[in-house]
Amino acid sequence: MSYSNYYTDSQLYHGSMSPVMGTELDVLLIGGEEAFLSSVWQIIQTEVVRLNGLLSCFDEDSEVSKINREASVYAVNVSDELWQLLIDCKRYYESTEGCFDITANDFSKVLLNDKDKSIYFLAETLKIDLGGIGKGYALKKISEILEREKVTRALVNFGNSSVLAVGTHPCGDYWAVGIDNPFTHERMDNLRLHDNTLTTSGNTPTHPKHIINPKTGMFVEEHKMASVIGPDPVVGEVLSTTLMVADEKSIPSIMKKFDLYEIHLYKLC
Amino acid sequence: MLSEDTNLSRRDFFKELGMVGGGGMMLSAFPWLQSCSADDKAKIVKEKVRIGFIGTGSRGQFHLNNLKSNPIADVVALCDNYPPHLKDASAIFPKAKRYVDYRRLLEDKDIQAVMIATPLNEHAHMTIESLQAGKHVFCEKSMAMTPQDCLNMYNTFKQSGKVLFIGQQRLYDPKYVRVMKMIHNGLIGTICGIRAYWFRNNDWRRPVPSPELERKINWRLYKATSCGLMTELATHQLQVGNWALKMIPETVTGMGDIVFWKDGREVYDNVSLIYRYSNGVKMTYESIISNKFYGLEEEILGNKGTVEPEKGRYYFEDVKPAPGIMQLINQIEHKVFDNVSFAGPSWVPETASINKGEMIMDHMTAHDGASSVGASDDGTVELETAFCEAAITGKPAKNLVEEAYYSSVLGLLGLQAMEENRIVTFPAEYKIPYLNFA
Numbered sequence: 108m109s110y111s112n113y114y115t116d117s118q119l120y121h122g123s124m125s126p127v128m129g130t131e132l133d134v135l136l137i138g139g140e141e142a143f144l145s146s147v148w149q150i151i152q153t154e155v156v157r158l159n160g161l162l163s164c165f166d167e168d169s170e171v172s173k174i175n176r177e178a179s180v181y182a183v184n185v186s187d188e189l190w191q192l193l194i195d196c197k198r199y200y201e202s203t204e205g206c207f208d209i210t211a212n213d214f215s216k217v218l219l220n221d222k223d224k225s226i227y228f229l230a231e232t233l234k235i236d237l238g239g240i241g242k243g244y245a246l247k248k249i250s251e252i253l254e255r256e257k258v259t260r261a262l263v264n265f266g267n268s269s270v271l272a273v274g275t276h277p278c279g280d281y282w283a284v285g286i287d288n289p290f291t292h293e294r295m296d297n298l299r300l301h302d303n304t305l306t307t308s309g310n311t312p313t314h315p316k317h318i319i320n321p322k323t324g325m326f327v328e329e330h331k332m333a334s335v336i337g338p339d340p341v342v343g344e345v346l347s348t349t350l351m352v353a354d355e356k357s358i359p360s361i362m363k364k365f366d367l368y369e370i371h372l373y374k375l376c
Numbered sequence: 377m378l379s380e381d382t383n384l385s386r387r388d389f390f391k392e393l394g395m396v397g398g399g400g401m402m403l404s405a406f407p408w409l410q411s412c413s414a415d416d417k418a419k420i421v422k423e424k425v426r427i428g429f430i431g432t433g434s435r436g437q438f439h440l441n442n443l444k445s446n447p448i449a450d451v452v453a454l455c456d457n458y459p460p461h462l463k464d465a466s467a468i469f470p471k472a473k474r475y476v477d478y479r480r481l482l483e484d485k486d487i488q489a490v491m492i493a494t495p496l497n498e499h500a501h502m503t504i505e506s507l508q509a510g511k512h513v514f515c516e517k518s519m520a521m522t523p524q525d526c527l528n529m530y531n532t533f534k535q536s537g538k539v540l541f542i543g544q545q546r547l548y549d550p551k552y553v554r555v556m557k558m559i560h561n562g563l564i565g566t567i568c569g570i571r572a573y574w575f576r577n578n579d580w581r582r583p584v585p586s587p588e589l590e591r592k593i594n595w596r597l598y599k600a601t602s603c604g605l606m607t608e609l610a611t612h613q614l615q616v617g618n619w620a621l622k623m624i625p626e627t628v629t630g631m632g633d634i635v636f637w638k639d640g641r642e643v644y645d646n647v648s649l650i651y652r653y654s655n656g657v658k659m660t661y662e663s664i665i666s667n668k669f670y671g672l673e674e675e676i677l678g679n680k681g682t683v684e685p686e687k688g689r690y691y692f693e694d695v696k697p698a699p700g701i702m703q704l705i706n707q708i709e710h711k712v713f714d715n716v717s718f719a720g721p722s723w724v725p726e727t728a729s730i731n732k733g734e735m736i737m738d739h740m741t742a743h744d745g746a747s748s749v750g751a752s753d754d755g756t757v758e759l760e761t762a763f764c765e766a767a768i769t770g771k772p773a774k775n776l777v778e779e780a781y782y783s784s785v786l787g788l789l790g791l792q793a794m795e796e797n798r799i800v801t802f803p804a805e806y807k808i809p810y811l812n813f814a
Contacts, residue, residue, distance in 0.1 A: 108694040110680060112562045117708050123697045130723055133701045137708070242722075264698055268722035278713040285717030297715045309721035332721060 111148060113141040117277065120144035124152060128159055128241050130266030134249070137260035137277055147256045151249055158245050161189060162237045174226055175234045182218070182225035190224045192237065192244065193217075199345045202364050204357060206349040208321035209235045242269040243344035246304060250340070268307050268347075269340055272300035286334060290375050298336060298371070306343030307334045308351045309375070320352045327351050330375035337368035346370065406553055407774035408762070416769045420448065425767040428453035428487040428511070430478045430502060431494035432465035434582075435516060438750040439493060440468045442757050448764045455481045458592060460585075478502055482509040489539070489767040492516060495595040496602050500525035503540070504532045512539035512767040514760070518607035519784035523806045526784045530777060530808060539772045541763040542780030544615055548762060549755030551688045552616070555736045559620050561709070564678030564690065567621055570659035571675040572613040574605075574745055577668035579637050580645075597641035604643025605632075605663040606787040608748075609672075614790075615783035616674040616685065617651070617659040623812045624782050625651035625659065627801050632794035636666035649790045654812075661790070672745035682733075688740040689733040698723065702734060778810035 109124040118138050125131035134151060136144045163169045170189055177183050185193065199207045200214045208214045216229040237244075242265040253261055253273055261273040262282055272282040281299040288295050289311040298305060308318065309332030316326035333350035335343045346368055349361060362370065429440060429451050436456075443449040455475035456462040462474055475481040481490070482505060489512040492502050500520040506513045513533075519526045519542055533540040546552045559567070584593045595601035596608060618624050630649025637645045645666065651659040676683040682691045700718025707714055741753035750756055766773055785806055793800040 110692060110695040110697065112565075112680070114561050114705065114709055116561075117711075119705065119708055121697070121701070121705055123695045123701075125695045131695070131698055133698050135701070135705065135708075262704070264701060264718060266722045266724075267698060267700075267718055267720045270719050276713055277708055278711050283713065283715040284719045285715040286719055287717045289720055294715075294717060298719070305719055307720055311721050314721070314724070334719070 109152060111145065113144065115141070118144075120148060122148040122151065124155070127155055128163070128245065128266070129165075129238070130242070130268075132245075132266070133264040135262045136253075136258050137274075139258070144258070147252065147258055150252055150256070154248050154252060155245055158241065158248065161186075162241045162244070164234075164236050164238060171235060171237055178226050179228040179231045179233060182220060182223070182227040184223060184225050187224070192240075193219055193226060193235075194221075195341065196237075196240070199342075203345060203349040203353070203361055205322060206352045206357075206361070207239070207345045209237055209239065211236065211319045211321050212324070213321070239348055240341050240344040242266060243304075243306060243340035243342075245269075246271040246340035269344065270300065270305040271340060272303060272305070275301055286332075286371075286373070288373070288375055289332070290330065295373055296334075296371060298334070300336065303336055303338055304340040304343050305334060305336050306340060306347045307332060308347035309333065309373070318348065318351050322352075332373040332375055334371040334373070335368050336371075337365070342368065406547075406556070408547055408776035408779075409553070410774070416765070416771070420765060420768045423768050424448055424450040425512075425764045426450050426452045426486055426488045427764075427767075428455065428475075428481045428484065428490045429465070429469075429472075430455045430481065430490055430492045431498070431516075432456040432461045433458070433493065434749045436461070436491075436493035437464060437468065438756075439491060439760060440465055442760055444468060446757075446761060446764060448761070448768065453481050453484060453487055479505070482506055482511065488512060489514070489763070491763075493543075496607055497521055497595075497600065500529055503529050507532050507536040507538050507540065510536075510538070512763075512770070514541040514543070514763045516543040517780060517784065518603070518611040518787055519780060521603055521607075521788070523785045523788050523803070526781055526788070527806055527808075530781050533772075533777055539763070539766045539770065540777050541759065541766070541773065542777060542784075543756075543759065544612065544776070544780045544783065545755035545759045546612060546616060546685075547619075547755065547776060547779060548758035550758075551736045551740050552619075552685050552755070555683055555685050555688075555690065556619055558690070558736070559676065559678075559683060560622070563681060564676065564683055565680030567657060567676060567678050569657060569677045570617045570620065571677070572610075572617060572659060572673070573662040573670060574609045574613065574672040575663065575668050575670050576665045576746055576748075578665065578746075578748075579639065580641075580665055580748065581639075594641075597643055599642045602643055603788060603791050605645075605647050605665070606791045607784070609663055610647075610649075610661055610790065611780075611783045611787045613661065613672070613674050614651070614659070614786045615779055616676075618782055618786075618811065619779065620674075620676050620683075621653060621657065623653055623655075624802065625653045625786065627652045627799050628786065628790045628793045629799040630661070630790055630794045631797070632791070635664075644794070647790075647794060649793065651786065651790070668744075668746065672743075683736075684733070685736070686745070687742050688736045690736060691731050691733040696731075696734075775810065778808060781808060782811065 111122040113120050120136040122134045196209045218227040259274045263271040276282050281301040284298050286296040318327045333347045335346045451469045453473045454465045455478050490506045491514040493516045503515045582593050628651045632644035632647040635646040649661045673686045704716040743751040789800045
């Protein structure tokens with residue numbers, strides 16, 4: 108379901124859809140006639156619905172669901188788009204020293220054969236879940252749409268955890284985004300976004316246990332939160348999850364490989 | 377009873393509306409709010425308008441108590457033909473001259489402005505005579521007992537070049553001003569219907585010291601002095617419907633009866649009406665004063681959402697934008713640049729079937745509508761101050777009388793429809809150059 112409204116005075120188009128990828132999407136597009144911005148919103152909606160169908164573990168007909176049903180029996184051929192994502196996930200698994208793992212178990216048991224672009228699971232119980240980067244990937248695609256359509260000012264909020272900022276706030280030199288402590292609702296930080304993305308992972312009072320440490324198989328239960336600012340929203344998802352999982356000593360060596368990304372770690376109480 | 381008791385000063389009111397820091401948008405949308413420019417305000421800061429107050433009953437004393445702490449108001453004369461009320465008022469403004477006959481008060485050249493809070497049947501001639509005497513006038517709503525009297529008041533105002541205010545305080549209530557802007561911005565989509573109501577459970581009577589004073593004290597209950605619920609309550613809410621839709625209804629029908637308070641009163645204690653606008657939208661209006669459960673509201677129903685301005689809330693139909701996003705939009709609309717917090721760990725939207733809605737603004741006051749005198753923070757103080765400012769500068773508040781005129785006439789046409797048991801069409805001769813009429 109979706110909601111939209113155009114604010115003539117500030118040439119602001121607001122589109123909202125929910126539920127999608129388990130959360131809600133809010134898009135603010137600024138600068139343009141209603142008909143034009145509305146057409147951009149239509150393109151975004153169509154794309155997000157398509158990605159949901161590609162990546163969702165909840166949708167039985169999605170390509171990911173098909174893989175999870177069949178890849179432990181035989182090698183499953185994968186579409187070009189999903190193939191590229193899986194290759195990226197493998198790369199992120201390696202560069203994060205195993206902290207980012209779409210199997211939440213042991214990615215080394217996933218065989219990716221680049222000759223026929225197929226995937227095979229070496230363990231029967233293995234499953235992949237792209238939910239961890241789904242919103243980031245959607246933001247990347249939305250960012251491409253906005254660039255193609257020449258929308259130069261926009262703020263896209265995907266479930267609060269993934270934010271894309273294009274250009275600046277109409278009255279400022281950046282987009283100003285406050286970060287609240289989900290336990291106390293007190294403001295912890297004010298971040299500046301400008302043609303980049305902000306990704307946040309953390310535990311909240313309503314969702315205290317939802318991130319699995321693939322190395323231990325246990326939920327991360329500490330009251331903490333990690334925010335990442337940088338150019339690629341998919342990398343943002345990878346790093347914010349990694350920061351929740353990694354032990355403090357290994358963070359510097361991992362982050363050395365991602366020098367374009369600014370990280371913020373918050374202890375919550 | 378206040379559901380959230382927070383004092384909102386006039387400065388905060390303008391700040392809340394985004395008028396500070398370059399937000400001129402609100403002013404162009406609601407021209408009566410700009411009766412006093414910032415320059416004017418600076419000029420008159422040390423002035424006081426000399427007010428003669430006519431009608432010092434309960435509503436009158438409510439105003440007088442407000443005016444006592446208003447730095448630009450000085451009540452120099454009081455008038456009432458009921459001695460106990462005049463005495464009460466003198467206790468509030470001991471130095472003010474006392475009059476029994478308002479005509480003598482109008483002869484006082486020292487008085488610049490008069491405020492009228494008398495029974496309804498006195499409004500028209502007192503307002504007209506005051507304007508003709510060269511005074512600026514504040515008259516309580518509703519305007520008058522007949523559409524013709526309302527028109528006479530309007531025409532006299534236009535010819536006089538003086539300031540006229542009618543006590544429609546919702547026009548100055550911050551939550552109304554803000555939500556109307558949101559409605560006009562398309563927040564709830566196309567308005568498809570309005571359901572307005574005001575329910576109380578009391579007999580609407582005041583204690584009478586001796587029987588011959590019954591009609592004087594309880595003027596609200598008798599047809600010679602009152603039009604009942606339509607002029608005392610409905611006018612406030614009919615104005616809200618017109619304000620939201622930016623037009624006036626073409627026809628009205630309804631039924632009125634005395635159902636519960638069969639105590640010799642002449643005006644209905646139970647009314648139910650339908651106002652129809654030219655686009656087919658209907659505004660229903662109900663008032664019953666023998667059950668108070670639903671209080672008062674003007675439910676504004678759009679295809680994308682619903683507004684309840686009295687409660688200060690609005691509701692989305694299906695998708696509710698993430699917390700913080702509406703705040704960010706509001707800031708952009710008012711050219712404000714500030715941190716908005718919405719980023720955080722992934723958020724799962726509420727799936728509860730109860731839609732609790734969103735607050736129109738922070739620091740709001742909502743009322744249950746039980747008081748027949750007045751409630752704090754409902755826009756009355758802002759309205760009084762705006763009148764005093766306008767009386768000092770001599771500049772009328774744009775469109776304010778027009779808004780009040782239509783809501784007064786619509787209340788009276790509704791009464792006519794009920795009394796004659798028919799559909800009444802808005803008469804062409806009572807249309808003025810405002811809203812959809814050139």
